[in-house]
Amino acid sequence: MNRLLMTTTAVALGLTGPAFADMEAARAFLDNEIAGLSVLTREEQEAEMQWFVDAAQPFAGMEISVVSETITTHEYESQVLAPAFSAITGIQVTHDLIGEGDVVERLQTQMQSGENIYDAYVNDSDLIGTHWRYQQARNLTDWMAGEGADVTSPTLDLDDFIGLDFTTGPDGKLYQLPDQQFANLYWFRYDMFTDEKNMSDFREQYGYELGVPVNWSAYEDIAEFFTGRDLSHMGIEGDIYGNMDYGKKDPSLGWRYTDAWMSMAGMGDVGEPNGLPVDEWGIRVNENSQPVGSCVARGGATNGPAAVYAVTKAIEWLEKYSPPTAAGMTFGEAGPIPAQGNIAQQMFWYTAFTADMVGDGADAVLDEDGMPLWRMAPSPHGVYWTEGTKIGYQDAGSWTLMESTPVDRAKAAWLYAQFVTSKTVDLKKSDVGLTFIRESTINSDHFTERAPRLGGLVEFYRSPARVQWSPTGTNVPDYPRLAQLWWQNIGDAMSGDKTPQEALDALCEQQEQVLERLERAGVQGDLGPVMNEEQDPEYWLSQPGSPKAKLENEDEEPMTVSYDELIQSWQN
Template structure:
């Protein structure tokens, strides 16, 4: 006998379809089939109350306040969806893995942890959960997820299910860059056109131009650069995710450089074997030191003075205040926030006064290298979670990424996960109002801006070295070389102490040699360039978008 939802469930389904679950790439009839499936699959879990946690961004706020309520009304499963800081999500996940105590029934954490997930043996892979057809949505369509490669191990097993994605890209005030008087002034000072910077040299010139020469636009003090420097875990993300890749620290290779990645870690197969130059790594090499030098120099000379006291969350809102000309490393997660008409950053027709474009390349960058980072917040389930609670949470996770709701969620949070949503007519209509976001996600570049990969065996343990040492350099307590060397040594100490269920992929450090030996070898670590500031180059916004199709 075919399942028939209760009257209250049917009413809820109709109400949500009419008010919230539109637009969708599915017809209304197919949406209804999906929602009926959820109502039926949830029948064994009516008395289950689940707790899940995620970081605090617009997409997850929408899930926690709207979609969790819809899920409860349609399925009868109550969800407490807790929002917190990203660092706190990772701490809670790590605590549950370490203690075996079930703190949450599901976590939305970055795929950056994939290196630990496939080595530790604590995560129940999505591939395994999907074998249970009774709780796996027939229309889940795994191949439609643009980030599924990011959540898969080297064994081809899918460990996490993508829930939202956003990249770091270059951001700038297109309206200011287009002003004839500013273009003439820049040309006279620097000898080339004010436009989207192709390299770090041009970015630096533009930063100097606005901060030192222009200073004021329409009565407002303006700056040519924005970043942050507070001693805070988020300072580590700024570097590991992935400042060094833009500088050109590692080797060519996607999703992460091979044999040396953007963390400066040398890999042999799935084994990390070095971080320091003495062992063949690159974290304390000339390219990495160059990257940190530029970071500190630009922060001191071209950003607002208060930027040094800010963290990720505080600094993220600053471009929306209307006094920043450009930002080299801007998270597209802020697209929704900067599209708020109240900020005054929209034209009369609803298009943005700002644009996003490819990240400029550092002096050590080579063709074929990773250029930037993409966050892939993904559902993770642990073996320590009781099966009935995990199954109920798996239903909730699928609901949040189902085709019934995913397009509307994408339009709200602007963190797309499905190819079908990106290619939809709705996204085509929105493209002129999103400053380049749709063009990025419709290009092959969406696979070349990659998260931390399997090369990092324990993101949580190793990432702590980034922010503390970078902060020392920013505060003048250590030189950039001293900070990067200390960071490399600390990471190698941690690597030696790590043990994993997957012993074949456990770290195994190479013996030390003279730095000169490795710096004279081809590839990373790279010897210092005589000229770390080559001639600045810019290109038009249209040409910059075309480069996403080429690089």
């Protein structure tokens, strides 16, 4: 964010104090921006802001830079919270917004060079396995108790954060502080599903009730039913599609699969927040959390029957039930399409798009009172899935301090990270971006009142189902190197250049090449890979758990559930 825009924003908020820690600027911020939208009382807000004013005094006048990907939440931080923090503390913050892949690239460059590129990163917790093994990110547990104790807020309240399991290493240490969190869920047109004619026609054609699909068989039936269906009786014109996805050979195609599509199919082992010993990437670890293989021949599952089933179904549904243009779209291009009104359901929909679904330009999916015609619900699972296995992904963009950042700059950045996640600020920030990180915010009266306009988002985050959605776990030892392999190989399958089996065979082999290089280099010490010897795949497929042997019939009995009954069960 440029300095002129920061200054303009600060003036608009009434933040015109001197370039030193300033309680008057804090009060102006509370009056003009927070305006009572906080879980804290005004007295508690002022006390929390006073702590920031006092703690920041040694750093007044310092200029720091931080970076995050570009989503609504981070835009709010960059455009509103950063200038407010600067006016309140005297620490001048430049909060850059760049693509997710660019964030990982900058982080990787800082890790490899030791050069301090940014003073803090909002970096997905998908890198927790990387940070824990390389030990180049500051261990926040020790930091808060030691070197960073004087700049750690007494009101931080870690117990209030919902994503700490995702940012904690196997050593029990916290490596990242959650800043925003959103899930991939099932999205559907509630009005289409509860229309009497649609319900009657579906029951007559398929022999069971139209509702939220519990498994992939039901999802497929519903996709077939709505694709090409005439909904003029509902006043909906144009071509209707029963599925939405994307398939362009682009880095975002990799996220589509590493973001738990395989575990939704049932590829991984039982476990929360991630399957062990085999995770949602198909990587197997030993009892010391050391990766031992990715291919079935080494006990992994990346090229196993469940993974092949997962990719096969995604391609089939993209071709049969999605808009013709979807195959050439990226994540960012496909995300807004359901808001145009002709998509009946989407298996893999990120709640980060909720703000767009209830705002300007979403008239096609809102009623005349501005209430959503859509809902979100738990994603259905594939035929290989078993109870206790994760069933979806949560993105947990989290503050990360690198060891290569000088201590004084890390302290100043840590103050900013705590400011934008503080209880004073979090309710207002969540109201803007709808990416929850605190229990107190989720359970606030404000979101009880707003919940009916958010299509099930609040109900999901208040429900026990939430724990089955999690980011990439600690089995992945080097996210930057391994993630780039996924989109290239999956892209070969999506384009038809390779069969799903061929593409996944290549993927697991390439993952193992990276694991073997890490093992030989010894750069991760006792935490790095120790590869299993290859065996006949049938040995591993005959063992309990993942990798799982191919089922004779991959078409299970379809099941649906009433959305209203589902929500009621959560509330009870």
